Amino acid sequence: MSRQPPFPFDVRVAPASRAGWRARWFHIIFGHDDAPGRLFDLVLIIAILSSILVAILDTVEDVHVRFDGIFYALEWIFTVAFTFEYVMRLLVVARPRRYALSFFGVIDLLAVLPTYLSLFIAGSQYLLVIRAVRILRIFRVLKMTRYVGEADLLWGTLVRSRRKIFVFISTILTLVLIFGAMMYLVEGPENGFTSIPRAMYWAVVTMTTVGFGDITPHTTLGQMLTSLIMLVGYSIIAVPTGIFAAELAAGIRDARQQATCGQCQMKGHQPDARYCRGCGAPLGGTDVG
Numbered sequence: 057m058s059r060q061p062p063f064p065f066d067v068r069v070a071p072a073s074r075a076g077w078r079a080r081w082f083h084i085i086f087g088h089d090d091a092p093g094r095l096f097d098l099v100l101i102i103a104i105l106s107s108i109l110v111a112i113l114d115t116v117e118d119v120h121v122r123f124d125g126i127f128y129a130l131e132w133i134f135t136v137a138f139t140f141e142y143v144m145r146l147l148v149v150a151r152p153r154r155y156a157l158s159f160f161g162v163i164d165l166l167a168v169l170p171t172y173l174s175l176f177i178a179g180s181q182y183l184l185v186i187r188a189v190r191i192l193r194i195f196r197v198l199k200m201t202r203y204v205g206e207a208d209l210l211w212g213t214l215v216r217s218r219r220k221i222f223v224f225i226s227t228i229l230t231l232v233l234i235f236g237a238m239m240y241l242v243e244g245p246e247n248g249f250t251s252i253p254r255a256m257y258w259a260v261v262t263m264t265t266v267g268f269g270d271i272t273p274h275t276t277l278g279q280m281l282t283s284l285i286m287l288v289g290y291s292i293i294a295v296p297t298g299i300f301a302a303e304l305a306a307g308i309r310d311a312r313q314q315a316t317c318g319q320c321q322m323k324g325h326q327p328d329a330r331y332c333r334g335c336g337a338p339l340g341g342t343d344v345g
Contacts, residue, residue, distance in 0.1 A: 070150040082148040085141075100141065107134040135171040142168060210304070217303040224295055228263070235259040235285050242278045247271075263289035 071082040087093035113119050114127045142164045146152040155161045236256030243249040248271040258271045262285045273279050317332035331338055
C-alpha cells in the first residue's frame with residue numbers, strides 16, 4: 057500500500073552530534089515522544105499564542121494607549137525567547153543552512169525579524185511602515201504548524217483529490233465566465249455591469265451566496281438569471297467538501313491499516329482497530345508510515 061505524499065513544509069533534520077548537549081537539545085526541540093519534548097512544545101505554543109494575542113490587542117487604540125509599555129516589554133520578551141529558540145535550532149541540526157532556508161526556518165526568522173527591524177526605522181514619516189512591519193508578527197501562528205501531527209494526512213488528502221478539485225474549479229470558472237457575459241449582455245453598463253470582468257465579479261459573489269449588494273440586476277430577465285445562479289451556487293457549494301471528505305476518510309482508513317504499534321511495532325491493523333492485535337496496546341499514539 058502506497059504511502060501518502062509528504063507534507064511539503066516538512067523538513068527532515070538530523071542532529072549535529074550523537075552525544076553531548078547538542079544531541080540532548082535536539083531531542084528536546086525536535087522530539088515529541090518524551091516529557092521534555094512535550095513540555096517544550098507546550099511552552100512554545102503558549103508563547104506563540106500569547107505573542108499573537110499581544111500583537112492583536114496592540115492594534116486596538118484604547119488598549120494600546122493604556123498598556124503600551126506592557127505590550128512593548130512583552131514583545132521584547134517574546135522576541136528574545138524566539139530568537140534564542142531560532143539560534144538553538146540552528147546550533148543543534150547537522151545542516152543549519154538547509155534548515156534556515158526551509159519553510160519553518162524562514163517562519164522562525166520572520167517571527168523575530170519585525171521587532172528588530174523596528175529599531176532601525178525611525179522618524180514620524182515612517183510610523184505607518186513600523187506599524188505594518190510589526191503586524192508581520194502574526195505569522196508566528198505558522199510556527200505551530202510543525203506540531204500538528206495530522207498535517208501529513210490532510211496534505212495527502214489534498215494531493216489525492218487534486219484532479220477532482222481542479223475539474224471542479226475549472227467548471228466553476230467556466231460558469232462564472234458564462235454567467236458574467238450573460239449578465240453584461242442583459243443588464244449592461246447602465247445597471248452597473250460596466251464590463252465582463254466586473255460582471256464576473258458579481259457572478260462570483262452571487263454564486264457563493266455572499267451578495268455584497270454593490271451591483272444588483274434591475275431587469276426582469278437579469279433577476280431571473282440571478283435566481284438561477286444562486287440555485288446553482290447552493291447546489292455546488294458542497295461538492296468540494298464531499299470530495300475532500302471522501303478522500304480524507306480513505307486516507308484515515310489507509311493510515312489505520314499502516315499504523316505501527318508503539319509497543320511491539322506490529323503493522324497491518326484493521327481500519328477500525330483501536331488496539332494492537334499483537335500486544336493489546338492502544339493505537340491512538342502510534343506512528344503512521
